[in-house]
Amino acid sequence: MPSSSYGYEPIGDPCHQILDLNLEDVHCNLYGYKESRLRSFFYHLCGVVLLGIPYLVCSWFSPLRTVKFKKCHLEEATVVLIKDAHGNDDLLKVKTENAKLPTQEHVRLRFFHYRHAKFVWIPRQEVFGPLDLLIPTQTVDGLLDNTEGLFYNDYVDALKLYGPNKIEIEVKSYWRLFIDEVFNPFYVFQVFSIILWCLDDYYIYACCVLILTLFSVITSLRQTRKQSEALHDLVESSKCHDVKVMRQNLLSENIVQDADPEELVPGDLLVLPKSNFVLPCDAVLLTGQCIVNESMLTGESVPVVKTSLHSSNEVYSPSTHKRHTLFSGTYMIQSRYYGDEQVLARVVCTGFNTTKGALVKSILFPTPVGLQFYKDSLKFVLALFVLAGAGTGYCLYLYLHRKAKIMEMVIRSLDIITIVVPPALPAAMTVGIVYSQSRLKKLKIFCISPPKINVCGKVKLACFDKTGTLTHDGLDMHSVVPVAQAKFTEPITDCQYLETGDRLVQAMATCHSLTQIDEKLTGDPLDLSMFEFTGWHLEEPGEDETARYDMIAPTIVKPDKPLKEAGDSPDFPYQIGIIRQFPFSSTLQCMSVICRELNSQNMVAFAKGAPEKVLTMCQPETLPEDFVVRLSKYAGRGYRVIGLAYKEMSEKFKWKEAQRAKRDVIECDLIFLGLLVMQNTLKPETTPVIKVLHNANIRTVMITGDNILTAISVARDCEMVKETDQIFILNTRNTRNDDQNVLPELVLESTASTPTSSVSIDIDVTKCHLAIDGRTWTKIKTFYPDLLPNLLMRTTVFARFQPDQKTQLITYLQSLDYVVSMVGDGANDCGALKAAHVGVSLSQAEASVAAPFTSAIQDISCLVHLILEGRCALVTSFAVFKYMALYSLIQFTTVLILYRQHSILGDVQFLFIDLVITTSLAVTIGRQGPSKRLGAKRPPGSLVAAATLVPIFLQIFLCVFVQIGTLVYLYQQDWFKPVPPKSKEEVIVCWENTVLFAVSSFQYVILAFVYSKGRPYRQTLIHNGWFLACAVALSCFQVWLLIAPSKAVAEFFEIMFLPHRAHEQVDFRYKLLLIPIGHLLAAVFIEVAVSDREWFRKFLHHVTLKRIPKNKYKLLLQDNDVRLNLLHL
Template sequence: MLDNDNTLPNEKVDKFHSVQLIVLILLDVQMREMSNQGYESLESINNTHEILNEAKDEVKFKIYGYIESRSRTFLYNLFSLCLIGIPYIVVNFYPRLKTLTYQKCSLDRATIILVSDSDGKYSWKQITYEKITHTARPLFGEFRYFFYQHTKYVWSTEHLVFVTLGDLIPTLTNDEYLNNTDGLKKEEYENRLNVYGKNELDIKIKSYWTLFIEEVITPFYFFQVFSVCLWLYDEYIAYAICIFVLTLFSSFTSIIQIRKQLVALHALVESSKCHEVTVCRQTQESNQDIIKINAANLVPGDLIVLPAANLIMPCDAVLLTGQCIVNESMLTGESVPITKTALQSNNEQYNMDTQKRHTLFSGTNVMQTRYYGGEHVLARVIRTGFDTTKGSLVKSILYQPPVGSDFYKDSFKFVLVLLTVAAAGMGYCMYLYISRGAAFEDIIVRTLDVITIVVPPALPAAMAIGTSYSQSRLKTLGIFCVSPPRINICGKIKLACFDKTGTLTHDSLNMNSIVPSVDGRFSLPIDNVAELDVESKFVQGMATCHSLTRIDNKLNGDPLDINMFEFTKWDLDEPGDDENTRFDMLAPTVVMPGRNIGTPGNSKDLEMPYEIGIIKQFTFSSTTSCMTVICRDLRNPRLMAFTKGAPEKLHGMCIPESVPEDFNSSLSQFTSQGYRVIALGYKDLPHKFRWKEAQSTKRSVIECDLIFLGFLIMYNPLKTETAPCIRTLHQANIKTAMITGDNILTAISVAYECGMVNTDDQVYIISMENTDDSPEKVPKVIIEKAGTSSSKDYVSLNLDNNDYHFALDGKTWNKLRYFYPDVIPSILVRTTIFARFQPDQKTQLIMSFQNLDYIVSMVGDGANDCGALRAAHVGVSLSQAEASVAAPFTSSIADISCLVYLILEGRCALVTSFAIFKYMAVYSLIQFFSVLILYRQHSNMGDYQFLYIDLIITTILPITIGLQGPSNKLGTKSPMKSLVSVKNTAPLILQIAVCAFIQVSVIFYLYQQPWFEPVPIAVIDPVIDCWESTVLFLVSCFQYIVLATVYSKGLPFRQRLITNFWFLISALGLTIFTTWLVIFPCKQMAELMDVVFVHRDEKDKLVFRYTLLLFPLIHVFIAVFIELGISDRKWLNRCFKILKCKRKSKNKYKLLLKDSSYRPLNFDEQCHDSMSFTSRTSIVICYYLHHEFSPNSNLLLPQTSDLSLCFLTIVAAGAV
């Protein structure tokens, strides 16, 4: 993929040079293979830089190649020494400036790399050269690499790009893994250890001194040091010392917190660490030695021997033999043990993402292993260290990707505005002092002092207060967050997506009944298994087609399997090695009828017990939506297979004659009532089919020509909190959607039941015409009314009403994305149910919603939703763990009420962050006005006055503002998203103007007093103990308290102000103390605070001080009016929209919902950019959606009067 925006300035490609153009095309073709592996390489002609996109970890960054220049480095060092090291500090802040000391070159020649991440941050990485003494494909000889974020990137001489070490190794097929059961030779092992390094997640706990240096080497702390030095020079000693002490205290507090987090992460890693593992080593005589080594010495390619039980996996490995029961709760949040089986024999390339059932992941607990005949359970190491899945979890915590919150971007814009104000103030200050003939030294000091006032040093810490308190409250509720900036995003959620099973409904599936199929006909539903023959294939299938195991004498496995097996009232046993001979090489699991069930009465069978051994398991596959087992009845040498899964999938696997004619209608009848339907089938395997063939045969050979046995009817009861939470979200105007792997009619029924679809609303199912017989044919879109059975009725869909919803399945989604991509936006905004979606399709769907400007949340159990949970703006995994790789949020609350809490806390955190930021901005400008006015009067505030304002008032109040909790009700109104929006800044400017006006007014009022004597103009040094300073100090103190109270407004996003006890106590105490200072302070306090002391006999001055209280009272009424009467009113927003000529929303989904013609956005542009005629004409589908259609003819039928328009549209699109 070529990127013209990043090409170097002097590297312009002449469009008339065809040779260079061909080179570019060839480079683009060459990079396609790397793009398919998760990388996008972006290179100039000279190969000076590239973009790496590691899809698995969602890391995207650019790298640029450089070589050292001795002459430039010498000049840089000399220049830095002359400026006492200042350039070193500047380069530390802005690493990109160091490019001046290097020379840009191609990546294949580079000795140092400049890395630019997606957040625009730069860092330098040294390229290391290393020689391999022994041949080890694909690396041999000398290779070059660098480390970035605990990942090793190696130069690929074949593709001429840097790639991760794991992706450089050729992918093997399943058969290549299975056919090689030899361990590594000593030489090869040593070579790989040299290349891959130790198998460790090395989370270094830095020393306090190192953390301190990293903490203080930042622009913020340098600004603090600069300010302290300035104040010390200006003899503001008390204030400077206090600020310095508080800065150190803040630094140490931050350092302790950072180290605490590192220790906690280190403990998390160590708690799931394996110290010793057994591996196979190939000797020179080609023998296999089984030895024990430290798990840290494992390398990819090692062959490990798994013990019988209780192993914490130290790496990612593919299972070659046997089976394992694994607990993956640390990674996925799913606490139900999972059965892992050996890799299946075929020529397909092994893929860890699609073959998770055959992969053991690092950090998971192998609870139990089984193998036939007592042989070893073997697994081949494929990833180690930070390349493992557990390593990805740790890296996601250490290096959190930028969230994209506009709040932080807006805050920097606002700081720039403050700096502009500071610049103006500095100019005015210089003018005053120059005009007075002040010394150059005084001019510089007074001018620089202005910038320390306008940009408050506490601003960065204050911005994080709201998020910090919300995170703490969420943790108390049992909701854990590894990415705190996402809490603010929770307050802006506009779309809530949910998985069904385990999220909206309970995990457990309760058996309702079974519907056997006999001779191609369904029998009546049976709710008691005793009504069936104990030897019937249906009962045998229910008893064997599962992946259950017994651990500590308790059944473990999928809840569906447990309920199905318990319904049969059979027993499960896992025999020892002495019982193996009854089943050839043996099945690890045996099932038999329970004691309360009568055994078969045939006397010839009494010699052998009625038991069935499970020879082979093909675990559930999201691709085929089914699982299969190969079994053998102890009394019969012939093997048989049972398959259960989605009825739609199993229908195609069965012999047509065995499938009832009313299969689809019966399935629709059950699913429309909300039941989950599982189909069951079986087949007898050939007589010569034995254990060996069972272990090596392909799945596709077994899952065909089955005899249909019938349906298992199960139901998922809704969780208690589901319906109320959905109702709450709808009342807050938050769209909800269900993304499930279940049947579409079952999903529709659950949507009605939980309130996601109102009872009066209609659901229309979107599907596509079946074109399997002619793949090149463009399928037609089918829209059916859910539950419609008439073949003649037409259904009118009025898009002007909002009383309908669309539903579609994963198969339709794939076809829409391929044939009609332009229609997808128009369909998505009206679709509520997404059924039969596979994990990768869920991720695609979330990203499609995000492209429509939705702020998307996704709630799931973490098992099959990892991709969607991580892709969403707010992903919540329902889990008991505090952190998982599945999502940035994990909730021990096992229902969707956690999302309501998150939205409430998110809105609270966002509003609190806005309030504190506005308060800090107003506080700095209030002090700025006070200082400028006093400078003009040849005065200034005293040290303890600054201390009282900066260290007491404006420190205590922002901290206590953050203690205000979220509202108990999720309202319709959403908080403002932009800090710099006109609606937000206009009231803020009014508040600032009022503050400035009051300060000017109080000075004018002071000038009107007959006893007042201003500071003499001839005074050189500013006078502190004067009436100007006293009046402005006291009035400004009230301004800080008033505005803090105003910005502590509660509803609708926070609790009422009266509930914030600590803020009220603080504000009341400060008000009382400040009032005392105004009315009549004691002489000692007046001297300490540099306030003019008034004797009791000075009546006129006492009266003046009493009347000063009128100014804060007036300010209270005006400030409250601005915040409640102007800021929160709809008319203000409408006025701004009119002034800005804003008629349409910027959000794409809002435009689509308002568009009565239901057309996709930017039609002309889409048609122009489209590469296929089919895509261009897809606009016709959107046009049809506004008209009548027949749900049963399965074709969109426009009105006759519209045919000409349709034809013209198609012709026009083709012409474009």
């Protein structure tokens, strides 16, 4: 088989390979390298000479570490560089070992471990690939035929090949976390700044920043350690302590022995206990059956029945044969077997290769979901560094011209960098997120990934699961609609009106997967409601009662009241034994059971499932003519409809035949019994929330595993599809005998008429919605991939979707540049919750540990709170970033002007600006809560957009203009005497310093006030009492400091003291106060009359020649000429 079919593709360069694993969402580039002594020598020499700086830089950027290696053919590589699709790099060592494959072939393995997966060199294809590619596939019959345990030597070889069966979550020590954290570029820059400030005798602020840095580091360490411990505890809680495994001794005899779960290998034969057992690996069930709880993996706490494999020539696959596969981490409630037969399971996957391992890896290595704001902020910081470089150059020029001391020149020049790029910037930007997280916690919405709060502010599409999310979790019985002589009779709402011996009642009493656990009936909510409707009882008899059922121990159901017609007596009560069960299959959309009444020789098969499926299983003459009409009627009203059927088995059909019978033989030629109608009501909060989202121009879609007509009805009920809008079902129709390889025809089915009427319509995109099911989705992906973007823009209901299809859909929607949220109850939604930009779990199940948000509010109103808080946090992050950037540029301007004037800001002045003014305002500016109303306008997401940059540049220009204007005004005063130009020492107490310090101090408060505006995303400024108190207090103090400071205060702040007799200077200071007032008015005008106005955005679009939107989904929405003429696709 060609390598490309596996997804491991060598390309023209023998040093380079593409590694593409869809199952693990891995798309990587591999580059081969080998040792070079010469390069390694020069690398370490530079590292020593430059005091370890190259080592530090290389630790930040893995590709730089390849300088000590040279590129080579992958076959010779001793090191590989892996670059994934998200820009992450890893440099890994290639190891070698001798190994023995299960085929008994001895090989020399070259391999490396990447994200807990083992990749080996495959000589035939000249690529690296997973170990599985060296292992031959197994058929179902092959697994069933081999019931022998492993020999000890084979076990040792397998343990060496696969490694131990461990999912080990490393919990790093605090010391190691501390080392990793402090060598982060941000903290290295902070340490550099603190050292520089100490050399400049700026001790107070250096100590303050050091304390804040230590607090930030400790908080980060605690959070990281807490998350690691939580995941470690989650994994450890689902571990078992010992297992029984069957292995062969020297005499080739199978011996059952105790084993450590970590020593299990693929191929081992597990002997399962009777109950209470946590699966340590993925294993396929060879004999007996098990009842397991898979909530660890799916979030669904309903017990699932696993049955042993049935003979088949199919290649075994855990996904295809999941009904026969026991998954690692799931809890086996009990096992069942017949006679002395042991319950055996063959180990197929261990460690991180298991389904549980894949879940853990998805948590350890989530797909990065970056917000444009963070990317732009990095660009902005880089621009600030460039500006700092220019400022440093100018500073060097000034001090070289003055022939200053080398140390002074270096300190002053480097100080420019810490001014232009404030070390407190990242910490300040998290202020809004911290406040939002605190408010969300009060609303019982918990967050494990705080940066995702900002992402909530950009949500453009909201996806919802149906059952348990939009509707109540449980299902209530509405009625049963019996069939007599191929005609529907009147619906029955109480089972007492049906005879106990009626086949319809028997079908409801037997066709389910319920079980008794701790004397409590447990199972699927639908099955529970159906069984409780009958009023029957379920028993799981002991071995002393098996003689009545051909020496097996079946599940027994019996009516509450005696059935006299059937000869019910204490010796032979009326009972039905469930001999065999074919579990519900989401692929087949049905389940069936084989039963026998006590004292009856004949067996009966009962089946239930989706009505469309049951229709195909029944004899046509037993189906009512108005079947489709009646089904559409109930489904159209939002009811969950189930079809029921049965057939009598022949007298020759005994227990052995029942155990050997194929499912398709049982599920055919049935007699239709009727419909089971169940109701699943909307939660009261659903419709109002959908209206709020629509009013905010946030698109809503439903992704459910339920019937498509039921889903459409719920979509209409909650007004996801408005009453005046049309909705069509998009379906596929094969043109030749349902051949899977033939290009299918796409057809539309109108929900206004019968669902079988195929129509061809040019869709009016403004008033039309589509609904598709999982089968159609797969067909369109395969045969019409180019049509998907247009279809996704028009589809509101996605029904009968499997968990993996939900994840695929979320990914496709993201590819259209939607910021996607997904709200689910945890059942089968885990993949979609992880894939979405914003995943909200309404379930407390363990699987929700992967969702960034978990809500104790069990309805979708939590999403509105998240979007409101997200918008508030995002706007606050923007405001704080702009404020901190302008604060640094204001100080940068002040310092450069003073440097030119042979002056400088004093330590107290720096401290007052950096700590008292800026820190207090930056911290309190984010205390404003979110707006109460979710508006249609979303906050900006980009810092480098013209609409954001132009107002920032206007504010920068205004600040520089005010400072230069202030200095010019000072020069015009007759009494003013400048600092002597030949002064060798920098003068602090002078009029240039005093004036610029006073005016610039006002500028920091003015800009904080300008960027603290509330509407439309935050509450008005009046609600932020802390900020107002700080701003007013600082303004009053600065007015006093400017006009009439006391001598002691003037000396403390190192400003010019104003004697009372100096009337001209007093008049100057009062006039100087007008400059901040004018600056305030101009800054507010820029922000309110320019930045926030629609005319300004339109003007920018005209200037920048922006004619089309950048988002793909907006381009598709603008294409008004698009019509889906489905007869001519």
